[in-house]
Structure formats: structure tokens, C-alpha cells
Amino acid sequence: MTTIQDIADKMNVSKSTVSKALNDAPDISETLRKQVLETAVALGYTKLRRYKKPVKKICIITEKENIQYEEPHHFAYDILLGFRQMAEPAGFDIEIVPVDVQMQRNQRYDVFMLEHDYVGAFAIGFSLNDPWIQDFKTSHTPAVLFDNYIIGNPSTAYVGIDNDEGMELAVSYLAGLGHRKIAYLSGSLGSQILQIRHAAFLRAMHQHGLKTSSDSTGCSYYLSECMEKHLPRFLEKGMTAIICSQDTLANSALIQCQQLGYKVPEDISIIGFDDIPIAAYTSPPLTTVRQDRLELGKSGFFALSSLLNSISISTFLLHAQLIERKSTGEVPVT
Amino acid sequence: MTTIQDIADKMNVSKSTVSKALNDAPDISETLRKQVLETAVALGYTKLRRYKKPVKKICIITEKENIQYEEPHHFAYDILLGFRQMAEPAGFDIEIVPVDVQMQRNQRYDVFMLEHDYVGAFAIGFSLNDPWIQDFKTSHTPAVLFDNYIIGNPSTAYVGIDNDEGMELAVSYLAGLGHRKIAYLSGSLGSQILQIRHAAFLRAMHQHGLKTSSDSTGCSYYLSECMEKHLPRFLEKGMTAIICSQDTLANSALIQCQQLGYKVPEDISIIGFDDIPIAAYTSPPLTTVRQDRLELGKSGFFALSSLLNSISISTFLLHAQLIERKSTGEVPVT
Numbered sequence: 001m002t003t004i005q006d007i008a009d010k011m012n013v014s015k016s017t018v019s020k021a022l023n024d025a026p027d028i029s030e031t032l033r034k035q036v037l038e039t040a041v042a043l044g045y046t047k048l049r050r051y052k053k054p055v056k057k058i059c060i061i062t063e064k065e066n067i068q069y070e071e072p073h074h075f076a077y078d079i080l081l082g083f084r085q086m087a088e089p090a091g092f093d094i095e096i097v098p099v100d101v102q103m104q105r106n107q108r109y110d111v112f113m114l115e116h117d118y119v120g121a122f123a124i125g126f127s128l129n130d131p132w133i134q135d136f137k138t139s140h141t142p143a144v145l146f147d148n149y150i151i152g153n154p155s156t157a158y159v160g161i162d163n164d165e166g167m168e169l170a171v172s173y174l175a176g177l178g179h180r181k182i183a184y185l186s187g188s189l190g191s192q193i194l195q196i197r198h199a200a201f202l203r204a205m206h207q208h209g210l211k212t213s214s215d216s217t218g219c220s221y222y223l224s225e226c227m228e229k230h231l232p233r234f235l236e237k238g239m240t241a242i243i244c245s246q247d248t249l250a251n252s253a254l255i256q257c258q259q260l261g262y263k264v265p266e267d268i269s270i271i272g273f274d275d276i277p278i279a280a281y282t283s284p285p286l287t288t289v290r291q292d293r294l295e296l297g298k299s300g301f302f303a304l305s306s307l308l309n310s311i312s313i314s315t316f317l318l319h320a321q322l323i324e325r326k327s328t329g330e331v332p333v334t
Numbered sequence: 335m336t337t338i339q340d341i342a343d344k345m346n347v348s349k350s351t352v353s354k355a356l357n358d359a360p361d362i363s364e365t366l367r368k369q370v371l372e373t374a375v376a377l378g379y380t381k382l383r384r385y386k387k388p389v390k391k392i393c394i395i396t397e398k399e400n401i402q403y404e405e406p407h408h409f410a411y412d413i414l415l416g417f418r419q420m421a422e423p424a425g426f427d428i429e430i431v432p433v434d435v436q437m438q439r440n441q442r443y444d445v446f447m448l449e450h451d452y453v454g455a456f457a458i459g460f461s462l463n464d465p466w467i468q469d470f471k472t473s474h475t476p477a478v479l480f481d482n483y484i485i486g487n488p489s490t491a492y493v494g495i496d497n498d499e500g501m502e503l504a505v506s507y508l509a510g511l512g513h514r515k516i517a518y519l520s521g522s523l524g525s526q527i528l529q530i531r532h533a534a535f536l537r538a539m540h541q542h543g544l545k546t547s548s549d550s551t552g553c554s555y556y557l558s559e560c561m562e563k564h565l566p567r568f569l570e571k572g573m574t575a576i577i578c579s580q581d582t583l584a585n586s587a588l589i590q591c592q593q594l595g596y597k598v599p600e601d602i603s604i605i606g607f608d609d610i611p612i613a614a615y616t617s618p619p620l621t622t623v624r625q626d627r628l629e630l631g632k633s634g635f636f637a638l639s640s641l642l643n644s645i646s647i648s649t650f651l652l653h654a655q656l657i658e659r660k661s662t663g664e665v666p667v668t
Contacts, residue, residue: 151499152506154653162648165485172486295645311629314496315651319488 002045011039037089042081057093058304059118061132064100066191067125073277075293076124079146082297083122090305101130109135109143120308122146122300127191142307144300147193149315157303157313159296160193166289166320167200168207170243170271173287173322175208178331179241179269182210183234185253186245188221197245197273223249227256235260240268240331247272247279250286254327265329275323284326292318336379345373371423376415391427392638393452395466398434400525401459407611409627410458413480416631417456424639435464443469443477454642456480456634461525476641478634481527483649491637491647493630494527500623500654501534502541504577504605507621507656509542512665513575513603516544517568519587520579522555531579531607557583561590569594574602574665581606581613584620588661599663609657618660626652 004022008015013036021028021036028036060080062069069076084094095118109132113121120142126133136143136150149158174182184201187194198219205212215237218230231253234242244250250272254264262268264284272279275290299316306313338356342349347370355362355370362370394414396403403410418428429452443466447455454476460467470477470484483492508516518535520528532553539546549571552564565587568576578584584606588598596602598618606613609624629652637647 151496151502154655162485165648168485292646298645299647311632312626312653312655313633313650314499314653315649317647317649319646319648321488321646 002040002043004045006043007036007040007045010043011036038085041085041088055093056091056119057095057117058087059113059116059121060094060096061121061123062096062098063123063125063127063130064098065125066127067098069096069124075274075276078293079124079297079300082294082299083301084297085294086298086301087305090301099132104131104135110139110141113141120144120304122304123148129190142304144304144307146296146300147191149192149196154312155307157307157316159300159303159316160318161291161296161320162317163193163196163320164200164203166273166291166322167197167204167243169320169322170273170289171201171204171208171210173324174241174243174269174271174328175210177241177269177329180210180331181216181237181239182241182243183216183218183237183239184212184243184245185226185230185234185249186217186219187226187249189219190221194219194245201243219245223252227252231256232260235262235268241271241328242268243271243273245273247274247276247286247288250288250327251278251282254282254284254286264327267332269328269331271328279323280325282327287325287328288323290321290323292321336374336377338379340377341370341374341379344377345370372419375419375422389427390425390453391429391451392421393447393450393455394428394430395455395457396430396432397457397459397461397464398432399459400461401432403430403458409608409610412627413458413631413634416628416633417635418631419628420632420635421639424635433466438465438469442466444473444475447475454478454638456638457482463524476638478638478641480630480634481525483526483530488646489641491641491650493634493637493650494652495625495630495654496651497527497530497654498534498537500607500625500656501531501538501577503654503656504607504623505535505538505542505544507658508575508577508603508605508662509544511575511603511663514544514665515550515571515573515575517550517552517571517573517576518546518579519560519564519568519576519583520551520553521560521583523553524555528553528579535577553579557586561586565590566594569596569602575605575662576602577605577607579607581608581610581620581622584622584661585612585616588616588618588620598661601666603662603665605662613657614659616661621659621662622657624655624657626655 004015004018008018018036021033067076068074069080087094122144124146126148136156137153140155142155144157144159147160150156186198189195202212220226244253250270253270257264257268264270272286272288275288279286279288295318303313303316338349338352342352352370355367401410402408403414421428456478458480460482470490471487474489476489478491478493481494484490520532523529536546554560578587584604587604591598591602598604606620606622609622613620613622633650637650640647
């Protein structure tokens with residue numbers, strides 16, 4: 001179990017400093033207090049609740065099929081950490097509940113929340129065919145949805161990054177390197193975030209006066225289809241750059257291109273999306289659009305606590321950021 | 335000058351309660367403390383700064399041509415009040431600076447901010463031909479723009495309501511009343527928010543399988559053109575409902591329709607946008623899409639203080655709300 005000493009060691013400060021910060025002593029700066037609280041949550045310190053109010057429970061719902069969060073290299077790890085770093089010091093109890101389609105079919109979202117006494121939810125990884133996506137259209141228990149937007153329900157909010165901006169950054173960067181034939185490779189459009197990114201790609205290309213067609217886009221649920229059908233098609237049609245809807249897909253595309261005898265970035269440039277930890281370690285390291293997952297988690301809590309206080313947030317987007325690494329370069333001379 | 339007694343009288347609490355709340359005494363509930371602070375700001379109490387930090391100055395920039403804020407019935411009054419209700423207790427000095435095109439031409443935004451020692455700005459009422467809209471694309475001083483979205487600059491954020499949702503609420507409500515021929519009347523598309531609402535109208539109509547054409551939309555800078563050209567056109571083409579881009583326009587449309595011998599809502603339904611104070615007092619009272627301007631002002635401060643703390647918010651939208659009054663009814667039987 002994590003102790004005050006552990007937190008002090010981790011931060012290289014005295015035990016009494018940590019104790020003061022945890023107890024809201026007036027001679028501790030707000031910045032330091034915040035750092036101590038965040039470290040405490042990150043280390044799993046469990047005695048954070050400083051007020052003796054009745055505990056309110058929040059549920060982080062993760063879609064079992066789509067989301068992993070247990071290890072630091074998993075996509076949702078930092079999102080959950082950021083959320084908890086805000087929520088636990090504010091006096092909430094956080095429970096993480098992975099759900100599958102069967103469970104969603106068995107019990108409506110509102111009923112599930114009521115039965116377990118949750119005041120609100122932060123939902124991650126839902127695709128459009130998840131039953132609760134229908135529930136969220138009319139549900140009454142506050143829910144913040146990561147990367148899913150529900151129109152017309154004042155009890156839900158959408159948190160994510162500005163994907164329009166992310167695609168604009170990617171396309172304008174490639175255009176600056178001389179690329180004109182830019183393809184888009186995506187997972188299945190059965191997920192709303194991938195629909196949003198797909199539309200954002202088309203808009204960004206249009207904005208730069210660059211052509212798009214069915215020759216230059218490919219979206220499939222199966223990775224094998226992306227690699228064996230779409231990718232060879234792109235290469236054959238003379239595409240010089242490929243933007244991928246996720247880093248995992250971009251990593252596979254990197255490997256596949258090289259196996260087909262194309263050098264990255266000399267023959268073809270590849271850009272990912274997300275900046276998951278692996279992106280810095282692919283070969284070559286991946287240029288990608290970052291979403292700051294720790295801040296997104298914190299934003300998720302801010303949006304949920306607003307909904308709980310009747311401030312009716314609809315949409316909360318963070319700026320995207322282009323991280324330039326080695327998988328992109330000047331358009332090849334033909 | 336406002337005194338503690340004035341605040342106590344206004345809230346019907348004791349002077350010592352107010353004093354305690356202003357001085358952060360521990361035996362005052364957080365809710366009450368917040369109410370006292372908000373009342374203090376609303377009454378113009380000027381001794382709020384409780385910490386002796388160096389004062390940081392924020393500038394609320396209003397576009398002179400487009401925005402009035404001085405009186406409670408003005409559009410921006412509550413937005414500014416909400417902003418100040420958050421900012422002043424947080425220790426910021428707020429200055430309101432109306433700017434015109436000439437002033438924007440004379441000095442770049444960043445230079446203006448630097449010269450006056452402002453750490454950040456909340457900008458209201460800018461249209462696309464305002465010179466500083468160009469500056470905001472590359473500026474470095476944090477700026478939150480009400481109803482204007484700048485892509486690709488991490489130092490700016492966009493705050494407003496969810497206009498897609500607002501239009502969806504209006505169109506789906508009219509469709510529920512049997513209307514199929516719905517027109518859209520708008521001010522000039524030289525303002526980004528009116529572009530956004532125009533696109534949102536087209537999307538909402540499409541979503542409901544309803545037709546749109548040049549016959550059913552009209553956008554003009556001059557009110558006279560809206561009333562004398564577009565409105566008669568709509569009536570002639572048998573439109574049974576008109577959604578207007580702003581309440582002021584809707585109010586003129588109400589009057590004009592009646593002068594042309596059409597009863598509202600028996601012959602034609604009219605919906606506004608904004609829910610400004612006058613909307614409840616038009617004849618008949620106006621059905622409209624509300625934007626909660628007090629909350630928008632508060633959200634503006636939240637977004638700005640996030641930018642000041644390097645949390646890179648891009649977009650912050652509040653839910654829209656349909657306010658049903660008497661200017662809308664069942665589609666007329668033909």
C-alpha cells in the first residue's frame with residue numbers, strides 16, 4: 001500500500017511537505033499541492049478524501065472489445081489516470097467497469113447507473129453498434145463520452161481532440177513537403193471517431209485544393225484488408241503519402257510498405273494519429289498527430305463535474321498537435 | 335460605491351455572513367460563498383481581490399460595430415457578467431475595450447495586448463472581415479473567441495453553444511408539428527457564427543429528409559433586404575415556417591408577416607435564435623433556441639484560464655435549448 005513516505009520519495013520532498021499538501025495547509029503553494037495530489041493518485045494512495053461528505057461514486061465505463069487501460073502503454077491508461085487525478089482529490093470514488101455488448105443488452109445504462117449508485121459516468125471506447133450508444137440519446141444520468149458525440153441530450157457531453165485541426169495539421173504539413181497524392185487509410189467507419197476523422201481528412205484535402213477519390217481512401221474493419229487490399233492499391237496508384245486513422249494502423253503500414261520494397265520516408269511518407277507510446281519506437285519513428293491523453297482524462301472529469309452541477313457542456317475539444325518524427329519526408333522526385 | 339451592506343441587503347443575509355464569505359472563512363458553505371461572490375461582482379463591489387499577488391489583467395475585447403453590452407437587455411451584458419463573476423474572484427483585473435476596424439488596422443492584436451500588459455483576452459462580436467481575425471490565426475497571447483473558431487492556433491479557443499444541436503432542435507420541433515416547407519432567414523454570412531448556423535440548418539433539414547433550395551434560404555446584410563426580398567419570396571413559395579438566425583431578425587419577421595396579412599402562428603410559424611430578453615415580449619412571444627449567456631461568459635473564463643495554464647482547449651460548446659413560446663404552431667391545413 002502506498003504511504004506518504006512513498007510519495008515524498010517519488011517527488012524528492014519531505015514527508016511533512018506531502019502531509020501538509022494532502023491536508024490543505026496554508027503554507028503550501030497551490031502548484032505544489034496539485035503536484036502532490038497528482039503523484040498520490042498516480043501511485044495509488046488511497047486515503048485522499050479530505051472531506052467527510054457521503055462518498056459519491058463515478059463509474060469509468062470501458063468498452064471491453066475496444067479499450068485496454070491496464071498498462072502504461074495501453075491507449076486508455078493515461079486517460080483514466082488524468083481523470084482520477086482530478087476526481088479522487090475532489091472526493092469521488094472511482095470504479096472502472098469494463099462492459100461488453102451482452103451486458104449492455106441485459107441492462108439499460110440508466111438502470112445500471114442507478115443500481116450501483118453511480119452519479120455519473122465517463123465512457124470510453126464505444127462504437128456505434130454498442131447498445132448503450134442508443135441509450136445515451138435519451139439517458140438522464142450524466143455521462144461524458146470520450147470520442148462520441150450525442151446530439152440533443154443535455155445529460156451527455158463529448159470530450160476529445162479537435163480532429164479537424166489534427167487532419168489540417170497533417171495535410172498541410174505533407175502539402176508543405178510537396179505531396180499532392182495523399183491517401184487515407186482507416187479502420188472501420190462503424191466508430192464515430194473514425195467517421196469524424198474521415199470527414200476531417202476530406203475537408204482538409206479540399207481546403208488545400210488536393211483531390212480525393214475512392215482510389216485514395218480505404219476503410220476496413222480487418223487489418224488484413226487494410227494491408228493486403230488498400231495499401232497495395234495506394235502504392236500502385238502512385239500515392240506518395242498515407243495518413244492513417246490510428247498509430248497502430250500506421251505501424252502496420254510502415255512494416256508492410258517496407259516488406260513490399262518501399263522505403264519510408266524516401267518512397268512513401270506515413271503519418272499516424274494518437275501518438276501512443278509505441279509511436280516513438282517504430283522503425284522509423286512515426287510522425288503523428290498527438291492527443292494529450294492525460295489532459296483529455298482531466299477534461300473528462302471537468303466536463304462530468306460540470307454536468308453534475310447543471311452546467312450543460314455539449315462538446316469539449318483540446319487542440320491537436322503534430323509530432324514530427326522520421327516517417328515523413330519530401331515528396332520523391334519522379 | 336458598493337459596500338458589504340449593499341451585498342447583504344441584496345441577498346437578505348447578515349453583513350457578517352457576507353464578510354465571512356468574502357474572506358474565505360471556513361464556516362461558510364461553498365455554495366453560499368459562491369453566491370456572495372457572484373452578487374458582489376454583479377453589484378460592482380471592487381475590493382474582491384483577496385490575495386496580494388501582483389494583479390493580472392485580462393481584456394474583454396468587444397467589436398464596436400457588432401456588440402452592445404452596457405444594458406441588461408443588450409446581447410453581451412450577461413456574457414460579460416458571467417465572465418467577470420468568475421474572473422474577479424480569481425484575482426484578475428478585467429478591462430473592457432471596444433475596438434473598431436481602424437484601431438485593429440493600426441495595431442496588431444499581440445502588440446496591443448503586450449502594450450497594455452494584458453495576459454489574455456475574451457473577444458466578442460468579431461466578424462470575418464475584422465483585421466484581428468487574421469491576427470488570431472498566428473497570435474501568441476491567449477485569446478478566447480466567442481462564436482469564432484480559429485483552426486491550428488493552440489493559443490486560441492472557441493466558446494459558444496452547440497449550433498448543430500440548436501438547429502436540430504428547431505427543425506425536429508417544426509417537423510413534429512407537421513411542417514415540411516421550412517425556410518431559413520439569416521443575416522450576412524460574413525460572420526462565422528452565421529455560416530455555422532446556416533450549415534447547421536442545411537444539415538438538420540437533410541437529417542429529417544426535408545428539402546432545401548435557394549427558394550427556402552435567404553441571407554442578407556441589410557434588414558430591409560431580408561424583409562422586402564426574402565420574406566415575401568418565402569411566403570409566395572408556400573413556406574409554412576421560418577427559422578431566423580437571430581431573435582432580432584425573427585422579431586422583424588413577425589411584424590412584417592403580420593403587416594402582410596399573415597397570422598403568426600396560424601398561417602406561418604417563426605423561430606428565433608439566442609433567446610435575448612426581448613424574445614419573451616414580442617407579439618406573439620417568440621419560440622427560440624436559447625444560448626445561456628451567463629454560463630457562456632463563465633465558460634469563456636474557464637477556457638481562458640485553461641489556456642493561461644497551458645491546457646490547450648480548442649472548442650468549448652454548451653448545449654442549446656429550445657424555448658417554446660407562441661410564435662409556432664401546427665402546420666396550417668391547406
